Amino acid sequence: MGVGAAELREISSLCHVFQRTVAESGDVVALRTPDDAVSLTWRQYGERVRRLAAGLHALGVRRGDTVALMLTNRPEFHLVDVAAIHLGAIPFSIYNTSSAEQIEYLFANAGNRIVVCEERFLPLVRDVDRVVCVDGAPEGAISFAELENAGSPEFDFDAAWQAVGPDDVLTLIYTSGTTGPPKGVELTHRNLTYSMGAALESPDIADAVHKGRVLSFLPDAHLANRYFAHYFPIVSAATVTCVADPKAVVATLPAVRPTVFLGVPMLWYKIKAGIEQALAAQTGLRRTIADWALAVGLSTVHSPGKGSRWRHRLARRLVLDKVLAGVGLDACVIPISGAAPIAVDTLDFLMAVGLPICEGWAMSETSVHGTINPRHAIRPGTVGVAQYGAELRLAGDGELLMRSPALMRGYRNDPERTAEAIDADGWLHTGDIATIDEDGYVSIVDRKKELIINAAGKNMSPSNIENALKSAGALIGSAVAIGDRRPCVVALITLDPDAAAAFAERHGLPADPAALAGNAIVRQEVAAVVERANGRLSRVEQVKDFTILPVCWEPGGVELTPTMKLKRAAIAEAYATEIAALYRPRG
Numbered sequence: 001m002g003v004g005a006a007e008l009r010e011i012s013s014l015c016h017v018f019q020r021t022v023a024e025s026g027d028v029v030a031l032r033t034p035d036d037a038v039s040l041t042w043r044q045y046g047e048r049v050r051r052l053a054a055g056l057h058a059l060g061v062r063r064g065d066t067v068a069l070m071l072t073n074r075p076e077f078h079l080v081d082v083a084a085i086h087l088g089a090i091p092f093s094i095y096n097t098s099s100a101e102q103i104e105y106l107f108a109n110a111g112n113r114i115v116v117c118e119e120r121f122l123p124l125v126r127d128v129d130r131v132v133c134v135d136g137a138p139e140g141a142i143s144f145a146e147l148e149n150a151g152s153p154e155f156d157f158d159a160a161w162q163a164v165g166p167d168d169v170l171t172l173i174y175t176s177g178t179t180g181p182p183k184g185v186e187l188t189h190r191n192l193t194y195s196m197g198a199a200l201e202s203p204d205i206a207d208a209v210h211k212g213r214v215l216s217f218l219p220d221a222h223l224a225n226r227y228f229a230h231y232f233p234i235v236s237a238a239t240v241t242c243v244a245d246p247k248a249v250v251a252t253l254p255a256v257r258p259t260v261f262l263g264v265p266m267l268w269y270k271i272k273a274g275i276e277q278a279l280a281a282q283t284g285l286r287r288t289i290a291d292w293a294l295a296v297g298l299s300t301v302h303s304p305g306k307g308s309r310w311r312h313r314l315a316r317r318l319v320l321d322k323v324l325a326g327v328g329l330d331a332c333v334i335p336i337s338g339a340a341p342i343a344v345d346t347l348d349f350l351m352a353v354g355l356p357i358c359e360g361w362a363m364s365e366t367s368v369h370g371t372i373n374p375r376h377a378i379r380p381g382t383v384g385v386a387q388y389g390a391e392l393r394l395a396g397d398g399e400l401l402m403r404s405p406a407l408m409r410g411y412r413n414d415p416e417r418t419a420e421a422i423d424a425d426g427w428l429h430t431g432d433i434a435t436i437d438e439d440g441y442v443s444i445v446d447r448k449k450e451l452i453i454n455a456a457g458k459n460m461s462p463s464n465i466e467n468a469l470k471s472a473g474a475l476i477g478s479a480v481a482i483g484d485r486r487p488c489v490v491a492l493i494t495l496d497p498d499a500a501a502a503f504a505e506r507h508g509l510p511a512d513p514a515a516l517a518g519n520a521i522v523r524q525e526v527a528a529v530v531e532r533a534n535g536r537l538s539r540v541e542q543v544k545d546f547t548i549l550p551v552c553w554e555p556g557g558v559e560l561t562p563t564m565k566l567k568r569a570a571i572a573e574a575y576a577t578e579i580a581a582l583y584r585p586r587g
Contacts, residue, residue, distance in 0.1 A: 009197035022046035025237035052083035054151020063088030066112035092172035093221035097556025166190035184412030195369035208333035212259030253328030293319035297352030343471030369406035473529030514550035
C-alpha cells in the first residue's frame with residue numbers, strides 16, 4: 001500500500017498519486033475539522049474533487065490557468081486545490097494578512113481570472129472575472145455548492161487528469177518579500193514528487209507519514225504547510241485535521257496526537273514553556289521526581305551513555321511520557337522545526353523530555369528538499385545533513401549552494417531574477433551563510449544580507465542573539481538585534497500577547513501592551529530575561545540595552561512577513577527614533 005520512494009520520484013503527476021490513494025485507502029478519513037463537523041474519507045474526497053474539477057472546467061479553467069485561493073485552514077482548500085491540479089491548472093494561495101494592493105500585485109503576476117475565498121476576504125479581491133465564496137452566496141459571487149454542481153456530463157475528468165505531466169506547474173509559492181516584491185516560485189509536479197520521494201528515503205519519515213495524522217494550521221501560502229499537510233497526505237493516505245485558528249493549535253494537539261508535526265520556533269518555545277509550567281506545578285514528592293526526571297533527561301542529552309540512556313527510559317516512563325501525552329505529542333514520530341533558526345537550549349530541553357526535534361533547512365525554491373537532522377543522530381545547532389539527491393557546497397564567501405531535481409522551474413515572469421538565483425551550472429544561490437562539518441552536518445550562520453558587523457569589525461548573527469532572547473523567557477514575543485556598524489548590540493523587544501496577558505493578570509496590571517511596555521515590573525522581568533540570554537552569548541554579542549515597544553507585531557504587518565520573518569529594513573526605518581535613543585549616552 002502507498003507509493004514507494006523510488007516510484008514517487010518517477011511518477012508522472014500528483015494527480016496519479018491522488019487517484020491511487022483514493023482507490024487503495026477509500027475508507028480512511030482524509031479531511032476533518034477538530035469537532036468532526038466535517039469528516040471526509042479519501043473516497044468522498046475523490047468524489048468531490050471530481051465534481052469540483054467539472055465545475056471549474058465549466059467556469060473556463062483549463063490546463064496552465066491559475067486559480068487563486070484565499071482561505072483559512074479548512075477542508076475546502078484541499079478540495080479546490082486538488083480539483084484544480086486535476087485540470088492541469090495552477091492553484092496558488094494568498095496570505096490572509098495581505099492588503100488589497102498586495103493581492104492586486106500577486107494577481108497581476110499570476111494572471112488569474114478566478115479566486116476562491118471566504119466571504120470576509122471579498123472586499124480585498126479585485127479585477128477578477130469570477131469569485132467563488134466557500135461560506136456564503138453574496139451577490140456577485142458563486143457559492144461553493146453552485147461550483148460543485150456546475151459541471152457538464154460531457155466533461156471527461158479522467159482524460160483531463162491523465163493529460164497532466166511531470167513538467168506541468170503544480171503551484172505558485174509567493175516569497176514573503178523581506179527585501180522587495182514577492183517572487184512567484186513555479187514548482188512542477190516533478191519537483192514536489194521528487195522532493196517527497198527523497199524524504200521517504202528516511203525510514204522514520206516513511207513510518208510517520210504512512211496513514212498518519214497531521215495538523216494543517218500554518219498558512220497554505222507557505223510551502224511547508226502545503227508540503228506536510230496537503231501534498232504528503234496525498235502520498236501517504238494520512239488524516240489531515242484542519243485548524244482554522246492557529247491560536248487553537250496547542251489546545252487541539254491532545255485530541256489529534258499527530259504522528260508528524262511541523263512547528264516554527266515560536267511555537268516550540270510556547271510548548272517548552274507549557275511543559276515547564278506543567279513540571280513546576282507538581283508538589284511534594286511528585287515535584288522531586290519531576291525535577292529528577294528532567295535532570296536525567298538533560299544529562300542524557302549532554303552525555304549520552306548506556307547508563308544515562310537506561311535512567312532516561314525510567315524517567316520517561318515515570319514522568320516525561322505523561323507530560324508529552326498531556327500536550328498531545330506522545331505519538332509524534334517526527335517533530336520538525338523549520339522556517340527560522342531555533343535556540344539550542346530549547347532543542348536540548350525538548351529532547352530531554354523525549355521529543356527529538358529534527359531541525360531542518362529548505363526553501364520554497366527547493367520544494368522543501370534540503371537538509372534535516374536524522375531522528376537518532378540529532379546535532380542541536382545544525383540543520384542536519386543533505387537529503388537524498390541534494391547536492392550542497394559552499395561558495396567562497398560561505399554562501400550555501402544547492403543543486404537538486406527538486407529546484408524550481410523559475411520565478412514567474414522574471415527570467416532576470418531566476419538567472420540571479422540559479423547559475424549556469426544549476427546551483428541555487430540560497431542567500432544563507434553556512435558551514436558544513438566533516439560529517440556533512442550543515443549549520444546556518446545567518447542570511448547573507450543580514451549579518452551584523454559591528455564598529456570593531458566583528459561579524460555576528462542577529463538571529464542567534466534574537467533566538468537567545470526569545471528562548472530565555474516566554475514574555476518576549478519578537479526581538480530585533482541592532483548593531484551593524486555600531487559600538488554594541490541593543491534590542492527592540494515586543495511582548496508575547498498571551499504571556500503578557502497572563503503576567504498582567506498575576507500582577508494585577510492592565511493588559512494593554514502600551515501600559516505594560518512602560519511598567520517597571522514588566523521592565524524588570526524582561527531585564528531578567530535579557531540577562532539570562534546574555535549568559536548564553538559571547539561578550540560582543542550580549543545585549544547592552546533594550547526597549548520594550550508598546551505594540552504587538554502581527555504577521556503580514558510592517559515589521560513581520562506572513563511567515564514571521566523580520567523585515568529588518570522596515571523596522572530600522574519605523575523605529576529609528578527608538579534605536580537612536582538606545583545609543584544615546586545616559587547622563
